[in-house]
Amino acid sequence: MRISRRALATAAVLATVLPLSACGGSDSGSSDASGKVEGKITFQTWNLKAEFKDYFNGVIADFEKKNPGTEVEWVDRPAEGYADKISADAAGGTLPDVVNVSPDLVAPLAKAGLALDLDKEASEYRKEYLDGAWKSHQIPGTEGTFAFPWYLNTGPVFYNKKLFKDAGLDPEKPPKTYDDVFEAGTEMAKNSKGKVAALANVPAIEDFGRYGVPLMNKEGTGFAFNDAKGVELLTRYKKLYDAEGLDAQALTATPESAGHKFLTQSVAMNPGSALDLANFKKDAPSLYKNIGITDQISSTGKANMYVMGVMVNSQTKQKPAAVAFAHFVTDKTRQMQFAKQVAVFPSTEGSLDDPYFTKQDGTDETKVRIAAAESLKTAENYTPVLFSEQMKVELKNQVAKALQGKQSPKAALDNAVKTCDRLLKQS
Amino acid sequence: MKTPTAIRATAADLPAEGASPPPPRRRSPRGIRRQLPTSPWLFAAPGLLVIGAFILYPFLSTLVNAFTDKRTLIPGEFVGLDNFRELLHDDMFWIGLRNSTLYVLGVVPALVLLPLLLALLVQKHIPGITFFRSAFYTPVVASIVVVGLIWVWMLDDRGLVNAVLEAVGVGKVGFLSDQWLLLFSAMGVTVWKGLGYYMIIYLAALANVPRELHEAAAVDGAGAVRRFLTVTVPAVRSTMVLVGALASVAAFKVFSEVYLMAGPSGGPAGEDTTLVMLVQRVGTGLTGRVGYASAISVVVFVVTVALMLLVLRADRKEDA
Numbered sequence: 001m002r003i004s005r006r007a008l009a010t011a012a013v014l015a016t017v018l019p020l021s022a023c024g025g026s027d028s029g030s031s032d033a034s035g036k037v038e039g040k041i042t043f044q045t046w047n048l049k050a051e052f053k054d055y056f057n058g059v060i061a062d063f064e065k066k067n068p069g070t071e072v073e074w075v076d077r078p079a080e081g082y083a084d085k086i087s088a089d090a091a092g093g094t095l096p097d098v099v100n101v102s103p104d105l106v107a108p109l110a111k112a113g114l115a116l117d118l119d120k121e122a123s124e125y126r127k128e129y130l131d132g133a134w135k136s137h138q139i140p141g142t143e144g145t146f147a148f149p150w151y152l153n154t155g156p157v158f159y160n161k162k163l164f165k166d167a168g169l170d171p172e173k174p175p176k177t178y179d180d181v182f183e184a185g186t187e188m189a190k191n192s193k194g195k196v197a198a199l200a201n202v203p204a205i206e207d208f209g210r211y212g213v214p215l216m217n218k219e220g221t222g223f224a225f226n227d228a229k230g231v232e233l234l235t236r237y238k239k240l241y242d243a244e245g246l247d248a249q250a251l252t253a254t255p256e257s258a259g260h261k262f263l264t265q266s267v268a269m270n271p272g273s274a275l276d277l278a279n280f281k282k283d284a285p286s287l288y289k290n291i292g293i294t295d296q297i298s299s300t301g302k303a304n305m306y307v308m309g310v311m312v313n314s315q316t317k318q319k320p321a322a323v324a325f326a327h328f329v330t331d332k333t334r335q336m337q338f339a340k341q342v343a344v345f346p347s348t349e350g351s352l353d354d355p356y357f358t359k360q361d362g363t364d365e366t367k368v369r370i371a372a373a374e375s376l377k378t379a380e381n382y383t384p385v386l387f388s389e390q391m392k393v394e395l396k397n398q399v400a401k402a403l404q405g406k407q408s409p410k411a412a413l414d415n416a417v418k419t420c421d422r423l424l425k426q427s
Numbered sequence: 428m429k430t431p432t433a434i435r436a437t438a439a440d441l442p443a444e445g446a447s448p449p450p451p452r453r454r455s456p457r458g459i460r461r462q463l464p465t466s467p468w469l470f471a472a473p474g475l476l477v478i479g480a481f482i483l484y485p486f487l488s489t490l491v492n493a494f495t496d497k498r499t500l501i502p503g504e505f506v507g508l509d510n511f512r513e514l515l516h517d518d519m520f521w522i523g524l525r526n527s528t529l530y531v532l533g534v535v536p537a538l539v540l541l542p543l544l545l546a547l548l549v550q551k552h553i554p555g556i557t558f559f560r561s562a563f564y565t566p567v568v569a570s571i572v573v574v575g576l577i578w579v580w581m582l583d584d585r586g587l588v589n590a591v592l593e594a595v596g597v598g599k600v601g602f603l604s605d606q607w608l609l610l611f612s613a614m615g616v617t618v619w620k621g622l623g624y625y626m627i628i629y630l631a632a633l634a635n636v637p638r639e640l641h642e643a644a645a646v647d648g649a650g651a652v653r654r655f656l657t658v659t660v661p662a663v664r665s666t667m668v669l670v671g672a673l674a675s676v677a678a679f680k681v682f683s684e685v686y687l688m689a690g691p692s693g694g695p696a697g698e699d700t701t702l703v704m705l706v707q708r709v710g711t712g713l714t715g716r717v718g719y720a721s722a723i724s725v726v727v728f729v730v731t732v733a734l735m736l737l738v739l740r741a742d743r744k745e746d747a
Contacts, residue, residue, distance in 0.1 A: 247584075253690070254691065390714065397692055
């Protein structure tokens, strides 16, 4: 009797390692965005303090100087678990006043009424930003825009010229479209007897977008990537996988592991950003000697872009100061300053025409920057804002089943769409 | 033993001179009874508060949430057994249950037996044995993330293990691309990391086995294997049960090793997902389904309790 009671108590304690925190209530906001800019606000960034401490301290000091009576407390959160941290804060009613977000993070916060609608509260700023960037924080089925667009990012595809040459391919003619990729990948696998794969990743939602597959229906109420074009893309990936043109560990790959495969020269191509060049130079000099840079693979002629935003918490008690600061961080001057600190691109109107993004100086870094800035003019954010992390995992797992031959590409995509639609309704 | 309160009470009640002797008194004056019930609680209060806030409340909260459709940002409504009904039709839940159960079946026997053999090896007092004891214990103190990454590098297609296998003519083995090999590789890491911990527990138990028993068995002609089976094993049987119980619970709740080696998607097509990985996947993030994840947590709890009771019941039967 004594033992089993102890056992039960132990099991009870052990079982509680899986606590799931409760949602908290929140107070309503108190002020109008057009009031006096004053008071103390909190600003949260996403893994930026380690590299850009001086830059952000400068921005905050400038804002406080321009708006006497304001005080900005800056908090920075690590990249790992950032969404979970925001979830906990949102649920506990401790969400900072101004928060660095991506569109997929904004969507649930907006649905829960925690993101300020800028079309209502700060519409005068809209004209300062690129139209596509402003729209990137709009949620299908919900009226409004829920974050200031901040920096944009896109990147080229890096390829290993030596591996191309060894496989009998012309290193000066890298693939540009998916047709080229499938052809080159099959050839490379055949010539290297399966030792070198073209790619380290299975197709993600952005690949479907760049292949020209409609991702959602027109109303934004359901996913549509299981149409004929989507099935065609997955069927072609299956052929590439069977020919060993995809890395053997592609089914479980993450962006980090795929990057590692490229670094160790076991895959020939990998998408990246201008930031990666410095890493290649430092960590893999032999790869750097053979590095080739080309545009993103796209059959639509448009590159994929990633958008960062700055959201204002609708429950903030200092709404004028929070809106003013969110705008200050993302205005043309600050965005240009930030773009010169790190390889990102401003989302403000006209900034991409600055000589910094148009004038060559002969270095690889500038070449990548100019090419990326050029592609951003027509780029699209191919990740639907309503496509959650769990949906990404569902799609990846269904794609893996198709590649393994456990089900047909059509059935895999039908299942993925069915599950994603269910998750969309439940969100 | 008298407390100061008891002494005061006795002095105040001293009878006047010449008065008739008072009736015999109970040993527990009322003052003591009044004080005692609160004092232990006051001493225990800090611990109880911590347990209440960080264990009991989350546990009860999880139980309640399991019967709601709560999301991360949306308070839930009572949905009865809907979450549990959905579990029955969720393929990923059955995959998780299968993998967690396989993990128990694969890891527990190894963690009950191998550390005992290791403890027998390092129990001997020979020069330099402390080095080996420390070496075997090192994986226990190493971070699971670091350990996981090291094993991922070693088991990679181009890692150390595959290089050796290719060199000896076996050829490449897809440790990290085949669903079963991946699960078994993760089990191997769990066993490797846990060996030292359970070895220490066994070392303590072996120190209590009387040497005379071994000597008597040896005199009777028992060899090393016979002495192990008839002397050592019965003497440390209760420790083996303890190790079995601890390892079963830990194995059923496995997360880190599989997550690190199979990736967030749970291996190829999610086939290596465990139940706790599923809880993490569906219950976290801004769109997390807290109610459904809680229902899975409740299943984990029930199975965990059942595993403990099973092991302890087996132990009692042996005792009888």
